[in-house]
Amino acid sequence: DSLVSLFFEDEAFTDAERRLLRGANQGKSLCLVTGSGGSGKTMLVRHLLESLEEEAYEAVLLIPMPGISDGRWILDRFARQLGVEEPAKEPSTLLGQLYEQLAMVREDGRRAVLILDEAQVVADKGLLRELRGLLNLEYEDRRLLTVVLAGQPNRAAEMAGSVALAERVEIRVEIPSLDPESSVRY
Numbered sequence: 001d002s003l004v005s006l007f008f009e010d011e012a013f014t015d016a017e018r019r020l021l022r023g024a025n026q027g028k029s030l031c032l033v034t035g036s037g038g039s040g041k042t043m044l045v046r047h048l049l050e051s052l053e054e055e056a057y058e059a060v061l062l063i064p065m066p067g068i069s070d071g072r073w074i075l076d077r078f079a080r081q082l083g084v085e086e087p088a089k090e091p092s093t094l095l096g097q098l099y100e101q102l103a104m105v106r107e108d109g110r111r112a113v114l115i116l117d118e119a120q121v122v123a124d125k126g127l128l129r130e131l132r133g134l135l136n137l138e139y140e141d142r143r144l145l146t147v148v149l150a151g152q153p154n155r156a157a158e159m160a161g162s163v164a165l166a167e168r169v170e171i172r173v174e175i176p177s178l179d180p181e182s183s184v185r186y
Contacts, residue, residue: 028146
């Protein structure tokens with residue numbers, strides 16, 4: 001079974017997915033999804049990934065691992081997913097490689113989306129600097145990338161609330177806990 005078939009069609013989730021899809025379609029810069037542990041953030045972003053059709057989107061989902069992943073890990077994995085065979089070690093060169101790949105996606109008539117689940121894992125590990133670099137990439141006065149950060153409310157909101165990223169958050173989605181009626185339906 002695909003994750004789409006397992007997706008719980010709660011009104012809050014449906015609204016959240018609709019807003020994220022609209023953000024990706026409109027080329028919004030940064031989308032923030034927060035919710036407590038077990039609220040369904042991972043299911044939502046995986047469902048979002050499956051909903052982004054290959055003909056229209058180049059979408060990548062990354063899930064950082066505690067103790068292993070940092071901002072550099074994110075850029076390296078993202079570059080590889082976009083087709084960069086040998087991601088550069090030097091950050092500015094790597095950003096150049098990413099720019100070239102993202103520009104090709106744009107020229108292809110598609111939109112690039114990076115979905116980062118469990119974003120709080122890398123909040124303190126160079127992610128802010130790397131995200132600023134990615135979000136600054138433009139081609140013909142249009143943003144090249146939509147980033148969706150999903151994480152626990154305190155850490156993800158703190159990260160996106162940093163001075164460097166606060167102005168970039170264009171869509172905020174909070175996944176509420178299920179109410180008793182929704183819990184019964186689930």
